[in-house]
Structures are given as C-alpha cells and as structure tokens.
Amino acid sequence: MLTPRGSQREPAPAIGGGPVGSRRDRPPHGRRAAGSPRVFGYDSFRGDQQEIVDHVCGGGDALVLMPTGGGKSLCYQIPALVRDGVGVVVSPLIALMQDQVDALRALGVRAGFLNSTQTPDERRATEAAFLGGELDLLYLAPERLRVPSTLSLLDRGRIALFAIDEAHCVAQWGHDFRPDYLTLSQLHERWPDVPRIALTATATEATHAEIAQRLDLGGAKHFVASFDRPNIQYRIVPKNEPRRQLLDLLHTEHAGDAGIVYCLSRRSVEQTAEFLVAQGITALPYHAGLDAQTRARNQARFLREDGLVMVATIAFGMGIDKPDVRFVAHLDLPKSVEGYYQETGRAGRDGLPSTAWLAYGLADVVQQRKMIDESDGDLAHRRRLAQHLDAMLALCETVECRRVQLLAYFGQSGASPCGNCDTCLTPPESWDGTVAAQKVLSTVFRLDRERGQRFGAGQIIDILVGKRTAKVEQFGHDALTVFGVGTELGEREWRGVLRQLTARGLLAVEGAYQTFALTDASRGVLRGEQQVMLRRDPERQTRSRSRSARTPQAELPAEAAPLFERLRAWRGAAAKEHGVPAYVIFHDATLREIATRVPATLAELGSVSGVGENKLAKYGEQVLAVLAE
Known part of the structure; x- marks a missing residue:
C-alpha cells in the first residue's frame, strides 16, 4: 500500500494519480494506481498493498487482515478511485465519519457519508451527489443497509466496490460483535458483480474463518499481514496503587503526550479523569453513561488537541485515526487478547515509539472470573469467555517474550524475542x-x-x-x-x-x-x-527507555527541533481554522521531514513524503513562509 517514507502510518488517503475530478481523469480500469504520489504524497506500496489493490481493481473479492497503522484504508480507497462508480464503505464508526470524510476531502477526494447524525437536507444533498456521480467514496453505517430507502438508493447508483471495515464485528464470539454486521452477506446476493473487500486489524484464526463464512467470502482471496507492531513496547506491571503508577508513567515518560487510559467501569473512568486533572494533566472522561453531546465534544477535543489524555471504557477508540497517540494504559485487565491487542493498537499509528502499559493484579483475576460466572448465556458461552480470559492471563503471567506470545495467539508462531517488551528488557525470574x-x-x-x-x-x-x-x-x-x-x-x-x-x-x-x-x-x-x-514479580516497574529516547523530537537533528515545533504550532492554528484534526493537515512524520530538509521552493516541498498535490496547493505557501522565518 502507499505509505509515507520512513513511517508506518497510513494516511486518510486516495489514489496515486492526482486530485480526483471527473472519472475521465483517472487511469483506465486495471492500470496501477500507485504510479504517481500526487494525491497521497507517497511514492510506494508496502507489503501486500499493491497485490490487494490490483486484485480488487480487477473485480476480485478480498479478505484483508492487517495491523492498525498498516495501511488498510488505501486497499479500498485506491480501487474505489480507479474503478467506475462509487466505493461504498460500511463502517460502524458513526461518530468518526465526519473526520474520515474531512481527511479525504483534504486530499482532493470526493467523499461523503450517510448516517443518523445528518439533517434531512444534508442526507438529500449526499444522495444527490451519489446519484450524480459526484462522489468517489460513500461511508455508511451497517444499520443503514437495513433501511429500504438506502438499498433503493444504491440500486439506482453505480457502485465501484463494497468495503467492509472493522470486519471482526461480524464474529459473534468476538469482542466487538455488532448484530447489524450479520446482514452484510446480502451485499453479494443483491449486487453479485460488485467486488467486496473486508478488512480488520484483529482476528484469530477462528475469527478469520468466521468472517469469511458470515460475509460469504469463501471465494475471496485472503491476505494476512504480520500482526507485529514493533514500535509498541508492551509492559505489564504488578498493580499497586494503579493511579499513582499511571501518574508516574506520565510524568517520567509521557509528559505532554496524547494517550488513552482504559478502565473497566464508568465510575473508575470518572474518578481517574478527576485524579489526573487534579495532578495538572489535561484529561477527559468517555463512557456510554455520558450524554451523546458530551461524548462527541470530548472525542473531538481528543482528536484536535495535542497532549490530551482520554480516560475511557472500551466504548471509546475503535477507528480512532489519531496517529500520535503515544501510550495506551490499562488500569483494569482486558477480557481477551483480541480486545487488548485492538486497544493497544491505537498507540503509535505513525510508527514512532509508543507504550502499551497494563497494571494487573489479583483483584482483576477475581473480578473477571466473577463476571464470567454471572454472565448471561449458556454454559458454552461462559466456557468461551473463560478461554478468552485464560489466554489473557497467560500473556500477563508469561516469563517469555510478550510479543512472541501475542503473535502466536493470532496464529503467527516462530517469532524471535523482540527485545522491546518488559520481559525481554528485564527478564523475570521463574x-x-x-x-x-x-x-x-x-x-x-x-x-x-x-x-x-x-x-x-x-x-x-x-x-x-x-x-x-x-x-x-x-x-x-x-x-x-x-x-x-x-x-x-x-x-x-x-x-x-x-x-x-x-x-x-x-x-x-x-x-x-x-x-x-x-x-x-x-x-x-x-x-x-x-x-x-x-x-x-519485579520489585518495581522497569523504565527501559528514557523520555528523550521516546519522543518524536528526539529523532530530529538538534537544529531541526525548533523548526519542527514552529511547524506544529502553524499546523495547530490551521487545523483550528479549518475545523479538522491537526493530522488531517499533515502528520508529524511529514513535518519532521520538512523541518529536516527545509525545502525552499514549492517543487522541493512537493517531494516531501506526505505532501500531495492538493495539500501543496492549499498549504504550500504557508509552510514556506514558516520556513522563511
């Protein structure tokens, strides 16, 4: 897939063929879409991306398992731009659709969405754009496909492909099951000639098989990338006053960084957020008990502001596209390895060093066992929950490399010790x-x-x-x-x-x-x-890396750091002016390269990874003005 040079982060992207206007501007069907970096500003594919893009452009179905930050979005966005019609993206993330669409529009991609947050006039305008061939990508929540008027609308338009994002939501034994996803097999029945691509960052071999079966993707080509996130350091520490332990982590390693803290209960979320605020850390709560307006406002602040800590239940985070989350901390034990992997995967989407930190103790084991015993469902259901918990406990208690065990859980055995988890850096005794x-x-x-x-x-x-x-x-x-x-x-x-x-x-x-x-x-x-x-258990938490070794600034030449900060300040002001998250303007990786290379002309700036044609036209002169200072 197209990716930033020197970065493992996927942008919110489009085709490598220029800001998309009319369909006649696009490469003919089947031609490779990665030949030019004019839209995304990136000049190469990574891993299986090119093969996936070619396969879907040719009309084939695909099931893609790729880790967070691995570039899944481009695997359907590029084919949607190459093929005739509109790419229809099924996503459970209503609260984030506006940001996803804004990010695409910033690249010159014509994107829209239909969901329950819109006014009737906004829906009618989007529907008209779809029917008039004025959209490249249309985002829908899965429940929209149960509405007859939506099905009728799609029947009247021309569909390039269906992309089913967060496909693990179809797995009934999974951690994020969404009943509406079970109806998505109708896509193949109603539109048999439209290719489908299902994508997820979290799937064991059993979940993988269930996705293929429930979405009728038996004939699809399967692409499974490594689940390894080498930039994330996994650390699990004995729980002892967890909020104080968290505060120590933030002060010593992540002062001023954006991060997510997960708690099991709403009450714990509220209390932890209040504790952090009292300690001078900007923190906000997020859980299902808050009204929708408060949740939306807190989520928007997290996406748009630098250095904010979100304290949340697992209701928060799926699809969060913020690339510079430097840490994910768990104050309570996740219920499954899948949940843990997905939640920790929200850190370090830009490929920079990040921390996955978990405080774990006896009370967690007792509480989780009790919840299983009291859960609804039959014996088989409780047994499955217990299996999920046992796997999570085995990860917590291992004396071996945590990354090796994590990858083995997802069917990728034979990995070598990573040298970047707590058990590798400070091997525990047995x-x-x-x-x-x-x-x-x-x-x-x-x-x-x-x-x-x-x-x-x-x-x-x-x-x-x-x-x-x-x-x-x-x-x-x-x-x-x-x-x-x-x-x-x-x-x-x-x-x-x-x-x-x-x-x-x-x-x-x-x-x-x-x-x-x-x-x-x-x-x-x-x-x-x-x-x-x-x-x-070790006597104290291992601090295996100093703060200076973990920050984006530390990867810059010393003389470039002040310029990088000025560029970030400019980006923050521009993001506020346009009402979008800062990463929609440019990612940190792009700003670091600009600060290091100090381009003097628009042509030189256009050669920087992540500076596509549309962004060069919109922001190029402003960036050069910052550099000229």
Missing part, C-alpha cells in the same frame, strides 16, 4: 512455587473442610504469615495448623502466588464475597504430583 502453592491450597482446604468457611485473599494471607488480626482471632484461625507456615514470603509475594494460582485454575473464586475454593486441578498439587513454576 521459581519453583510448588511448596508455596501447597501451603495456600492447604489453607483453603482446612478453612473449608474443618471450619466450613471460605474467605478472601486478605484472610488467607494473614493466616499464612501468622498475623493475629481481630478477624483471625475472632474465627480462631490462629489455631489452624497452617497458621504462620508462610513467613518466608511477604504479603505482596503471597498475593502474587494467589493471583497466579487463580489465573491457572488451581483456585476458584465463588460467591458474592469473592471467596476462594479448591478446584479439581488442585488435587495434583496437594498430593505432590504436579510441580508449580511461578513468575517472580
């Missing part, structure tokens, strides 16, 4: 925890069998370390034979043992009070038939 595990399990056994009692982690740990609390003495637990048998470990270490035993299914969490019970798997450990190797 230790024989069989005796420690037996002490924990024996305590749970004696509480249950001898006293008919079950307790949570705090009481179990107090018994093990021999702590005579009022509660211990009240229940006579200081008389148990296991009282004080665990003084070789501290409370923090015992909490880690409990967490790992629960993660492995050697302990179960039951009831409203989240008490511990033995499982069938516990017996082998108690009898000495099974060894238990445990991960030793």
Whole structure:
C-alpha cells in the first residue's frame, strides 16, 4: 500500500494519480494506481498493498487482515478511485465519519457519508451527489443497509466496490460483535458483480474463518499481514496503587503526550479523569453513561488537541485515526487478547515509539472470573469467555517474550524475542512455587473442610504469615495448623502466588464475597504430583527507555527541533481554522521531514513524503513562509 517514507502510518488517503475530478481523469480500469504520489504524497506500496489493490481493481473479492497503522484504508480507497462508480464503505464508526470524510476531502477526494447524525437536507444533498456521480467514496453505517430507502438508493447508483471495515464485528464470539454486521452477506446476493473487500486489524484464526463464512467470502482471496507492531513496547506491571503508577508513567515518560487510559467501569473512568486533572494533566472522561453531546465534544477535543489524555471504557477508540497517540494504559485487565491487542493498537499509528502499559493484579483475576460466572448465556458461552480470559492471563503471567506470545495467539508462531517488551528488557525470574502453592491450597482446604468457611485473599494471607488480626482471632484461625507456615514470603509475594494460582485454575473464586475454593486441578498439587513454576514479580516497574529516547523530537537533528515545533504550532492554528484534526493537515512524520530538509521552493516541498498535490496547493505557501522565518 502507499505509505509515507520512513513511517508506518497510513494516511486518510486516495489514489496515486492526482486530485480526483471527473472519472475521465483517472487511469483506465486495471492500470496501477500507485504510479504517481500526487494525491497521497507517497511514492510506494508496502507489503501486500499493491497485490490487494490490483486484485480488487480487477473485480476480485478480498479478505484483508492487517495491523492498525498498516495501511488498510488505501486497499479500498485506491480501487474505489480507479474503478467506475462509487466505493461504498460500511463502517460502524458513526461518530468518526465526519473526520474520515474531512481527511479525504483534504486530499482532493470526493467523499461523503450517510448516517443518523445528518439533517434531512444534508442526507438529500449526499444522495444527490451519489446519484450524480459526484462522489468517489460513500461511508455508511451497517444499520443503514437495513433501511429500504438506502438499498433503493444504491440500486439506482453505480457502485465501484463494497468495503467492509472493522470486519471482526461480524464474529459473534468476538469482542466487538455488532448484530447489524450479520446482514452484510446480502451485499453479494443483491449486487453479485460488485467486488467486496473486508478488512480488520484483529482476528484469530477462528475469527478469520468466521468472517469469511458470515460475509460469504469463501471465494475471496485472503491476505494476512504480520500482526507485529514493533514500535509498541508492551509492559505489564504488578498493580499497586494503579493511579499513582499511571501518574508516574506520565510524568517520567509521557509528559505532554496524547494517550488513552482504559478502565473497566464508568465510575473508575470518572474518578481517574478527576485524579489526573487534579495532578495538572489535561484529561477527559468517555463512557456510554455520558450524554451523546458530551461524548462527541470530548472525542473531538481528543482528536484536535495535542497532549490530551482520554480516560475511557472500551466504548471509546475503535477507528480512532489519531496517529500520535503515544501510550495506551490499562488500569483494569482486558477480557481477551483480541480486545487488548485492538486497544493497544491505537498507540503509535505513525510508527514512532509508543507504550502499551497494563497494571494487573489479583483483584482483576477475581473480578473477571466473577463476571464470567454471572454472565448471561449458556454454559458454552461462559466456557468461551473463560478461554478468552485464560489466554489473557497467560500473556500477563508469561516469563517469555510478550510479543512472541501475542503473535502466536493470532496464529503467527516462530517469532524471535523482540527485545522491546518488559520481559525481554528485564527478564523475570521463574521459581519453583510448588511448596508455596501447597501451603495456600492447604489453607483453603482446612478453612473449608474443618471450619466450613471460605474467605478472601486478605484472610488467607494473614493466616499464612501468622498475623493475629481481630478477624483471625475472632474465627480462631490462629489455631489452624497452617497458621504462620508462610513467613518466608511477604504479603505482596503471597498475593502474587494467589493471583497466579487463580489465573491457572488451581483456585476458584465463588460467591458474592469473592471467596476462594479448591478446584479439581488442585488435587495434583496437594498430593505432590504436579510441580508449580511461578513468575517472580519485579520489585518495581522497569523504565527501559528514557523520555528523550521516546519522543518524536528526539529523532530530529538538534537544529531541526525548533523548526519542527514552529511547524506544529502553524499546523495547530490551521487545523483550528479549518475545523479538522491537526493530522488531517499533515502528520508529524511529514513535518519532521520538512523541518529536516527545509525545502525552499514549492517543487522541493512537493517531494516531501506526505505532501500531495492538493495539500501543496492549499498549504504550500504557508509552510514556506514558516520556513522563511
């Protein structure tokens, strides 16, 4: 696909053939669309992009699995511009359609959308443009295809292709299931001669197969790129006052950076945002309990302002096209590896170093197990949820390279250790925890069998370390034979043992009070038939990179940094004037190249990666004026 030189970030793009006017301006059907960088400002494809573009331009169906920032959009935008008709893009992201369309229009691409946010007059104008051949791309929410008038409209126009974005939403066992996506198989039934391309950044082998089956893409050509995001550093730390840990991360590594903080509950979102604001960090909340106007306003600020932190539930983030998100932090455990990968993938879309940071503890395991037990659905559904959680817990507890394990989950085995995750940079120790595990399990056994009692982690740990609390003495637990048998470990270490035993299914969490019970798997450990190797948690969070090594400015020559900042300031003012996010004007990667090369003429500026013909005409003189200062 067409990509910026020196960057792994996809723009919000168009064809490599000039600002698109009439159809006669375009290359004939089947001719390669990447020969000129006049629209996108990029001069080469990357990976499978060219093969995908050629295949879809020729009328073939395609299923594309490509990581966030890998350039999926160009795989349908270029064919839409080459083929006769309008490319119809099915996207679940109503709140972002305006920004997607604005980004395309900034490139000279004629784009529009139809969704429930428009007035009747706006809808009629877009429909007229579609029927009049005045659009290159039309964005639709999937629910629009259940409306007869929308189907009738599409019947009366000429469709170049259907692009189904975020195709994993069709997977009923997935983390972002959208029922409306199940109806999209009708596209092939109603318009059998129109090519379809389904795209997603998140799919295991099972989800991949489900997408193909549910969208009737059995005959499509499948393209699977590597899921590796080498610029993202994955770090998982033991949870200990997570908001303070987060604050430390922001102050020491990401001061002034844009980022996303994910929390499990709405209440936690609100409290965390308030905490950050009180610490002098510009932060906003986002969750489904806020009214639509507040959500839209906060999202718009996040997209348009530099250095803002969004604290959100997983309701926020899909399709967010902000390239300079420098960190994604999780204060609670994600429910699945798919969800974790998709959420962390919102960092570093521009290819620059970014951080995926997760604080994880025993309470997360207990809470997630409890949520599964109480979830709606049959036994098979709960079992599937448990499988998702087990895979996530295995990623958290591994002593091996996290990236290797993450890629293996998505079917890409055989990767070498990355050297850029916490377990590679500071390898954790593993230790024989069989005796420690037996002490924990024996305590749970004696509480249950001898006293008919079950307790949570705090009481179990107090018994093990021999702590005579009022509660211990009240229940006579200081008389148990296991009282004080665990003084070789501290409370923090015992909490880690409990967490790992629960993660492995050697302990179960039951009831409203989240008490511990033995499982069938516990017996082998108690009898000495099974060894238990445990991960030793590091004493403190590893800071493997200094702030200066992580910032975009650090990649600039020292003399270019002030000019880069002036260009960013100009871009911010221009974005505000035009009412669009700053990255729609130019990406940081483009501004860095301009600051480094300091072009003196429009022709020289036009040779910079990311400066297409339309943007050169619109902003070229302004950029040269900034450089002349």
